[in-house]
Amino acid sequence: MRRPTDTEALQQALSAALGSREPVGSPAQLGLRDGVFTAFDPAALERPTLVGGAALYTPASPAPTAHTVDELLRRAEALGVPQILVPHVRRTDDARALRAAGFVPVAAGAECVVRLTGDVDELLRARVGGARQRALRRSHDSAARDLTWERIRLSELGGAPWARDAFVELHRRRSERHGAGHNPYSAEALDALAGGALADRTEMLVRRRGDSVVQVALTARSHNGRGLYHLTQAIDPDDPAASGDLHATALYGIYLDARRSGLHWVHLGPGEARDKRPLGADLFVPLDHWLRADGLADREEAPRDPGLSRFAAQPVTTVPVPGPARGRLQPRFDTVDLSGNTNPFLGTASLYPHLDTVELADTYLSTISELPGHGSTGALTADHLLFSSGSVDGVMLLLAALASPGESVCVTPPTFPLYAHFARLLRLPLVEVPLRGDDLSELDTERILAADPRVTILCDPNNPVGTRLDPAQVLAVVTGTRGLVVIDEAYVEFSEKPSYARLVAEHDNLIVLRTLSKAWGLAGARCGIALAQPGIIDALRRVQVPFGFTDASQSAVRDRLTNARRVLASIRHIRAERDRMARILAEHPVVERVFPSEANFLLVRLHKHERVMEQLHQAGIVVADVGFLIPGTCRISIGNRRANDALLAALSAAV
Numbered sequence: 001m002r003r004p005t006d007t008e009a010l011q012q013a014l015s016a017a018l019g020s021r022e023p024v025g026s027p028a029q030l031g032l033r034d035g036v037f038t039a040f041d042p043a044a045l046e047r048p049t050l051v052g053g054a055a056l057y058t059p060a061s062p063a064p065t066a067h068t069v070d071e072l073l074r075r076a077e078a079l080g081v082p083q084i085l086v087p088h089v090r091r092t093d094d095a096r097a098l099r100a101a102g103f104v105p106v107a108a109g110a111e112c113v114v115r116l117t118g119d120v121d122e123l124l125r126a127r128v129g130g131a132r133q134r135a136l137r138r139s140h141d142s143a144a145r146d147l148t149w150e151r152i153r154l155s156e157l158g159g160a161p162w163a164r165d166a167f168v169e170l171h172r173r174r175s176e177r178h179g180a181g182h183n184p185y186s187a188e189a190l191d192a193l194a195g196g197a198l199a200d201r202t203e204m205l206v207r208r209r210g211d212s213v214v215q216v217a218l219t220a221r222s223h224n225g226r227g228l229y230h231l232t233q234a235i236d237p238d239d240p241a242a243s244g245d246l247h248a249t250a251l252y253g254i255y256l257d258a259r260r261s262g263l264h265w266v267h268l269g270p271g272e273a274r275d276k277r278p279l280g281a282d283l284f285v286p287l288d289h290w291l292r293a294d295g296l297a298d299r300e301e302a303p304r305d306p307g308l309s310r311f312a313a314q315p316v317t318t319v320p321v322p323g324p325a326r327g328r329l330q331p332r333f334d335t336v337d338l339s340g341n342t343n344p345f346l347g348t349a350s351l352y353p354h355l356d357t358v359e360l361a362d363t364y365l366s367t368i369s370e371l372p373g374h375g376s377t378g379a380l381t382a383d384h385l386l387f388s389s390g391s392v393d394g395v396m397l398l399l400a401a402l403a404s405p406g407e408s409v410c411v412t413p414p415t416f417p418l419y420a421h422f423a424r425l426l427r428l429p430l431v432e433v434p435l436r437g438d439d440l441s442e443l444d445t446e447r448i449l450a451a452d453p454r455v456t457i458l459c460d461p462n463n464p465v466g467t468r469l470d471p472a473q474v475l476a477v478v479t480g481t482r483g484l485v486v487i488d489e490a491y492v493e494f495s496e497k498p499s500y501a502r503l504v505a506e507h508d509n510l511i512v513l514r515t516l517s518k519a520w521g522l523a524g525a526r527c528g529i530a531l532a533q534p535g536i537i538d539a540l541r542r543v544q545v546p547f548g549f550t551d552a553s554q555s556a557v558r559d560r561l562t563n564a565r566r567v568l569a570s571i572r573h574i575r576a577e578r579d580r581m582a583r584i585l586a587e588h589p590v591v592e593r594v595f596p597s598e599a600n601f602l603l604v605r606l607h608k609h610e611r612v613m614e615q616l617h618q619a620g621i622v623v624a625d626v627g628f629l630i631p632g633t634c635r636i637s638i639g640n641r642r643a644n645d646a647l648l649a650a651l652s653a654a655v
């Protein structure tokens with residue numbers, strides 16, 4: 001719907017609805033939400049306004065070129081209209097011409113798209129939860145028993161005057177009910193659409209109970225042939241079916257049909273993500289209305305780009321985010337994409353992965369905000385989050401993006417050895433400040449701060465020990481250092497103590513690394529998460545190789561996050577099993593000590609380390625020999641009951 005001919009057809013429909021030759025009406029009359037305009041300039045709501053770019057029906061108008069803007073200015077002047085509105089422009093579009101002509105953006109929600117990636121029931125279960133998906137299916141099946149559906153191509157509407165009348169009547173009642181200033185789907189508007197360029201691609205869906213029409217909708221095929229725009233829907237409020245969620249039920253039917261005809265998406269129009277997410281939408285592109293009126297151009301616009309972090313290493317400040325990732329927020333669902341040099345004949349895996357992961361980032365943040373110890377992560381947004389190929393990839397990215405030759409990396413052994421490994425590979429001087437205390441959970445903060453490292457990497461809960469660090473000491477490093485602090489929380493979901501994720505909003509030198517590999521059971525999907533302030537995320541993005549997060553992984557992650565109940569139950573189970581194993585091992589004759597653990601493994605010091613390791617090897621049981629980090633120890637992951645008991649039996653044989 002971003003072709004100029006489509007725009008023209010929709011403008012004609014709007015003019016017809018307004019009963020004029022030109023698309024002129026006040027924002028109030030056009031039914032634009034008052035709040036948006038009154039907060040801006042209350043008078044703007046009532047002034048006669050030339051609607052430019054495209055009509056209000058369109059979900060998103062392309063940002064007009066300088067030439068089109070000039071044309072609009074001329075028309076407004078000729079018509080004596082004091083105000084011009086270009087509605088629903090994507091925030092990702094180039095709006096320079098609008099800005100130069102004195103237009104000002106007013107936030108207008110998002111265009112909301114349901115991407116049909118696979119089976120409809122499966123994707124809805126992943127996006128809206130199993131209970132809602134089953135309810136939609138049930139009401140769809142029951143509506144299908146009581147009501148009939150009919151599809152009428154708009155170009156053939158002349159043959160079905162009853163459908164035209166019912167459509168107009170239901171829309172008239174709808175706009176009366178909602179107190180909307182104006183009904184954009186009047187008889188005149190519908191006739192203009194039916195006589196215009198969109199008529200062949202637009203269908204009216206009519207649902208009847210016996211002879212009476214209870215529901216109507218309009219959908220238009222996209223010009224790239226891959227998707228469907230859901231333009232409008234109206235329901236008879238007096239029909240018994242209207243007491244159910246007939247709107248969502250109809251959409252469910254539209255998704256099923258679209259999927260069956262090989263379509264890839266359904267566009268739900270402009271709205272708010274919180275309203276459209278329960279309908280299955282998973283792509284939200286922020287939109288602005290652009291308004292030109294006296295006095296507005298002088299308003300200061302809040303900067304939308306937070307700027308790069310002061311920690312970005314020198315070359316990172318001079319390079320942009322690499323090609324395809326730079327345009328990651330520019331939606332391509334309704335374009336004809338001939339840019340990827342891939343083979344179009346071999347199915348969806350021939351396409352490059354989606355780069356717009358905003359929705360998945362929001363899903364991750366809202367899911368973890370429900371976890372114990374994660375309260376008030378609400379200050380974090382998708383701009384605070386980067387998905388990487390596992391969290392170890394995040395370590396490599398941040399060292400490359402934020403540390404320069406000669407700047408040191410501080411690690412606190414015994415800890416995860418890959419931090420030091422990457423620092424060495426990147427030729428960054430390494431400072432090792434060993435953990436202290438009987439449980440190896442105390443930081444030597446004085447030595448860390450005295451070393452003045454560029455990056456300090458902490459692991460909490462710490463691998464291979466399993467203990468949590470002292471939070472007061474962690475905070476002392478975050479607030480006391482001149483450099484960055486990275487906290488690797490790969491195992492935090494197994495701990496009862498809080499995560500540091502919420503502190504990211506307060507400290508511009510803090511990076512929290514998370515992973516879907518451990519508690520979430522998705523090591524195979526390779527999904528790590530870096531949480532940091534947007535300026536740091538920007539720096540990491542400039543270093544990251546695009547397309548590492550495949551569509552298959554994104555879909556596995558979405559599915560797991562939206563069905564978290566099973567994950568939480570398994571975490572509880574692992575904790576209980578860990579505590580059982582710790583009790584048994586503590587009494588075991590080959591064991592000298594079991595370290596306290598808040599992770600899903602136990603660090604165990606053995607009396608005869610080498611002999612026991614050999615025995616386990618003989619018995620075909622693999623545990624991590626971490627004697628090279630902490631003499632005489634091994635790290636035992638908590639498995640299922642059978643695996644744990646097999647380990648205990650093998651240890652007993654080693655006595």
Ligand code: PMP
Pocket residue numbers: 389390391392393416459463488490514515516517523527528
């Ligand atoms: N951090 C720590 C502390 C780990 O123990 C591990 C896995 N052994 C990782 C990161 C790696 O996680 P991912 O699979 O996300 O790369």
